Amino acid sequence: MYIKTTKGFTLLEVLIAISILAIIISTIFVSYTGTFRLIDDIEDQAEIYGMARIALNRMIEDLECSYLPKLEDEDENEGEEGAVPKERLGFVGKDEEIKERSADSLSFLSRADILLHEDEKRSTLTGISYEVRESQDQEGLTLYRRHRPELAEESAALPLCDGLYSVNFTYYDADGVEHRNWDSKDDDFEGAAPALVFILIEFINKSNPELPYKFMTKVMLPISREYE
Numbered sequence: 733m734y735i736k737t738t739k740g741f742t743l744l745e746v747l748i749a750i751s752i753l754a755i756i757i758s759t760i761f762v763s764y765t766g767t768f769r770l771i772d773d774i775e776d777q778a779e780i781y782g783m784a785r786i787a788l789n790r791m792i793e794d795l796e797c798s799y800l801p802k803l804e805d806e807d808e809n810e811g812e813e814g815a816v817p818k819e820r821l822g823f824v825g826k827d828e829e830i831k832e833r834s835a836d837s838l839s840f841l842s843r844a845d846i847l848l849h850e851d852e853k854r855s856t857l858t859g860i861s862y863e864v865r866e867s868q869d870q871e872g873l874t875l876y877r878r879h880r881p882e883l884a885e886e887s888a889a890l891p892l893c894d895g896l897y898s899v900n901f902t903y904y905d906a907d908g909v910e911h912r913n914w915d916s917k918d919d920d921f922e923g924a925a926p927a928l929v930f931i932l933i934e935f936i937n938k939s940n941p942e943l944p945y946k947f948m949t950k951v952m953l954p955i956s957r958e959y960e
Contacts, residue, residue, distance in 0.1 A: 777945070780935045783893040784947040787875060790892065791931060794860045795951040798823065799841045800916055800925045823925045825901050827912040828864070834898040835864035835873060840925075863889060864899045872896050872936045897934040897944040904928040925955045 800823050823840040839861035859880035867874045873896040876889035903914040903926035914926055929951045934944040 776938065780895065780945055783895075784933060784935065784945070787893045787933060788931065788947060788949050790877065791862065792949060792951050794842045795840075795929055795953060797843045798860075798925065798953055798955055799843050799857065800923075800955050801841075823914060823916040825903055825914040825926075825929075827901075830864060830866055830873060833873065834900040836899055836901045837861070837863045838901050838929075839878075859887075861889075862892075862899075864896070867894055870894065873899065875899055875933070893933075895936050897936045898932075899934075900932040902930040902932075904930070925953050928952055 801821055825838045828835050828837055842858050842860045861878040863876050864873050874894040875892045877892045878887055878889040880887040903911040906927045916923055916925055932948045934946050937944050
């Protein structure tokens with residue numbers, strides 16, 4: 733009489749099967765992880781591109797409508813009741829840094845009259861300034877825009893974009909000479925505005941910190957031609 737027995741898996745076969753299963757699971761996990769990481773990167777890039785577009789468009793519109801009173805006009809108004817102080821009538825760009833990163837500031841007059849809130853009063857002449865501060869709640873710098881209707885003394889600076897690596901303004905005079913700073917009230921500039929402003933803003937690249945996202949544009953200033 734013969735007894736039929738069922739042969740099971742050997743220990744080696746079980747180990748091989750487990751190894752194959754582990755490889756398959758690891759491959760699937762890596763694929764899913766890479767996909768999710770790619771999705772996160774795309775979302776971050778989309779947010780950065782959106783902020784850059786809004787910030788540059790805002791600065792372009794402000795600068796294209798910039799206004800600079802002539803020196804004789806400033807002198808005539810000086811001392812009059814309600815006259816605006818000279819220091820608030822110029823086109824001033826300063827080359828500044830925060831932690832060895834470019835963090836330039838810029839202030840000027842504009843007729844763009846872009847209202848950030850519906851309850852703001854419409855004005856024919858507005859003081860505009862851009863300034864950079866170190867972010868408090870995240871890495872990087874934040875670009876602020878200050879909007880002063882009727883050249884008001886006090887006005888809150890509102891964040892325009894954050895997560896910045898650097899902000900740089902470069903100025904070119906009518907002869908094409910490059911300047912890191914500009915002050916129309918300085919005798920060297922003879923009360924004139926730059927002919928062109930080159931804007932470069934860089935955003936932090938979390939996936940590759942050594943290669944920040946760069947966005948740049950240049951703006952021709954029509955007011956510079958008034959002084960030629």
